[in-house]
Amino acid sequence: MNEPSQILAPAVPAPAMVAGMNLRPAGRGPQTSRLEGAAIGQTIGTVTVVDPVFSCRDVNVHYGAKHAIKNVSLDVGKKQVLAMIGPSGCGKSTFLRCLNRMNDTIAGARVTGQILLDGQDIQDPQRDVVQLRARVGMVFQKPNPFPKSIYDNVAFGPRLHGLARSRADLDELVCTSLQRAGLWDEVKDRLTQSGTGLSGGQQQRLCIARTIAVKPHVILMDEPCSALDPIATARIEDLIDELKESFAIAIVTHSMQQAARVSQRTAYFHMGSLVEVGETDRIFTNPRHRLTEDYITGRFG
Amino acid sequence: MLEGHISKAFDGELAALHIRVLEMGGLVLDQVRQATSSYSDWDSRIAQLVADREAQVQRYAGTIYDDQVALIARRNPVASDLRAIIALAKVGAELDRAGAEARKIARTVLQQSGRPGRRTSSDARHLANLAITLLRLSLESLDRLDAEQAEQVIDRDQDLDAEYAAGLRRLLTRALEDPGALEVTVEAAFALKSLERIGDHARNIAEQIAGMAAHLARVSRVP
Numbered sequence: 001m002n003e004p005s006q007i008l009a010p011a012v013p014a015p016a017m018v019a020g021m022n023l024r025p026a027g028r029g030p031q032t033s034r035l036e037g038a039a040i041g042q043t044i045g046t047v048t049v050v051d052p053v054f055s056c057r058d059v060n061v062h063y064g065a066k067h068a069i070k071n072v073s074l075d076v077g078k079k080q081v082l083a084m085i086g087p088s089g090c091g092k093s094t095f096l097r098c099l100n101r102m103n104d105t106i107a108g109a110r111v112t113g114q115i116l117l118d119g120q121d122i123q124d125p126q127r128d129v130v131q132l133r134a135r136v137g138m139v140f141q142k143p144n145p146f147p148k149s150i151y152d153n154v155a156f157g158p159r160l161h162g163l164a165r166s167r168a169d170l171d172e173l174v175c176t177s178l179q180r181a182g183l184w185d186e187v188k189d190r191l192t193q194s195g196t197g198l199s200g201g202q203q204q205r206l207c208i209a210r211t212i213a214v215k216p217h218v219i220l221m222d223e224p225c226s227a228l229d230p231i232a233t234a235r236i237e238d239l240i241d242e243l244k245e246s247f248a249i250a251i252v253t254h255s256m257q258q259a260a261r262v263s264q265r266t267a268y269f270h271m272g273s274l275v276e277v278g279e280t281d282r283i284f285t286n287p288r289h290r291l292t293e294d295y296i297t298g299r300f301g
Numbered sequence: 302m303l304e305g306h307i308s309k310a311f312d313g314e315l316a317a318l319h320i321r322v323l324e325m326g327g328l329v330l331d332q333v334r335q336a337t338s339s340y341s342d343w344d345s346r347i348a349q350l351v352a353d354r355e356a357q358v359q360r361y362a363g364t365i366y367d368d369q370v371a372l373i374a375r376r377n378p379v380a381s382d383l384r385a386i387i388a389l390a391k392v393g394a395e396l397d398r399a400g401a402e403a404r405k406i407a408r409t410v411l412q413q414s415g416r417p418g419r420r421t422s423s424d425a426r427h428l429a430n431l432a433i434t435l436l437r438l439s440l441e442s443l444d445r446l447d448a449e450q451a452e453q454v455i456d457r458d459q460d461l462d463a464e465y466a467a468g469l470r471r472l473l474t475r476a477l478e479d480p481g482a483l484e485v486t487v488e489a490a491f492a493l494k495s496l497e498r499i500g501d502h503a504r505n506i507a508e509q510i511a512g513m514a515a516h517l518a519r520v521s522r523v524p
């Protein structure tokens with residue numbers, strides 16, 4: 001009689017079972033060797049989209065001697081949210097700042113490669129940067145309303161770019177922008193009060209209202225919720241979901257759960273390279289690069 | 302796959318869940334052994350032991366479920382971690398069902414209905430050995446995340462299915478020879494079916510492990 005062995009005794013774990021519980025396949029050693037063992041070169045996944053707003057090819061950024069972005073090619077698509085994730089210093093914010101030439105303001109920064117916005121090169125020295133930034137709005141980590149009234153915060157951009165022909169036009173634009181930012185009901189009775197008197201979450205929504213008032217094509221967000229509490233964060237995330245119907249959105253976030261919640265595409269950066277990009281559902285369930293897997297599961301970062 | 306997190310506490314929680322599922326596996330495996338032995342020896346004392354331990358199996362199933370829900374809520378697992386937790390949940394459910402089949406076999410003995418004849422008893426013992434081996438191999442492959450062994454279990458379940466079909470044919474032939482033993486035949490057919498189902502549960506466990514291993518292989522193959 002073929003009597004089975006007693007390896008699995010009832011109800012008591014044999015020491016061998018616990019000690020031998022290395023469920024990683026051979027070759028997946030400790031943290032350091034995993035990092036060294038994983039080559040970073042070509043991006044895994046499809047960097048292009050059918051309907052791009054931004055189309056970036058072989059973008060390199062140097063800050064003096066530091067090579068901050070290495071041959072990154074990536075599209076930002078219409079009506080979708082692209083999340084960029086990766087450990088600190090991986091280049092995700094630097095890449096985001098390329099998209100509205102924010103790196104111009106940094107001494108020693110050099111950006112090469114092609115960055116097309118609606119088919120036109122934004123790197124062109126003839127290009128009007130103020131116009132560019134009207135088409136590519138940006139929301140920062142820390143809410144930064146102007147020390148002006150709520151109304152004037154939102155009206156600032158339209159005035160600067162001459163988007164309103166009359167006071168009534170401007171009123172309308174301020175109202176719709178605040179409504180779309182989900183702030184109108186909270187501030188409609190105090191539009192003349194200072195924007196800096198609002199709560200953090202309200203200030204951030206004011207900044208979003210200010211951004212969308214100039215009717216941009218793209219909204220860049222650099223960790224827009226990191227200074228906010230979970231409720232304010234949920235409001236902003238809900239807003240991002242609505243805004244994506246009208247704008248292309250690229251968001252840099254340190255919260256992987258936020259990337260998973262708000263984006264349709266996720267790009268994972270590591271040491272200046274774009275390691276992997278793909279549909280968010282796939283990246284968070286079936287990442288193909290070991291670095292992506294290790295980062296999103298919290299094995300380094 | 303379960304270790305290597307920056308959070309060592311997460312490693313520990315996943316390892317604890319894994320161990321608990323293995324413990325439940327050990328208990329269920331013994332339930333199947335005891336139940337089949339009580340059936341072939343027609344020993345109601347052993348059958349009673351199986352019935353008494355059913356609550357213990359249920360407790361394991363409940364604890365494992367609670368642990369999984371808590372892990373998902375607290376750690377927001379993704380990718381291989383999420384797959385591992387879901388796979389362990391499914392393994393727990395398969396073990397629960399395999400345990401239920403063992404209880405059914407033991408109940409036949411406890412009710413003293415349809416004691417099998419010598420040849421039927423021998424068929425049941427043969428099938429039980431196959432089922433127990435498959436379950437044991439599937440649990441070993443869960444212990445070590447051994448994809449190769451898991452694949453073996455998946456393949457060998459076909460042998461068990463073939464043996465079940467053959468055993469059932471022999472049982473029916475004997476029933477035709479002795480139409481008076483209808484109750485024995487019916488009960489024996491149920492017992493054989495339970496053993497065949499236990500083999501299926503072992504195969505389902507092995508499929509979860511093969512799935513986890515395949516995912517890791519895909520991730521690892523990338524340069």
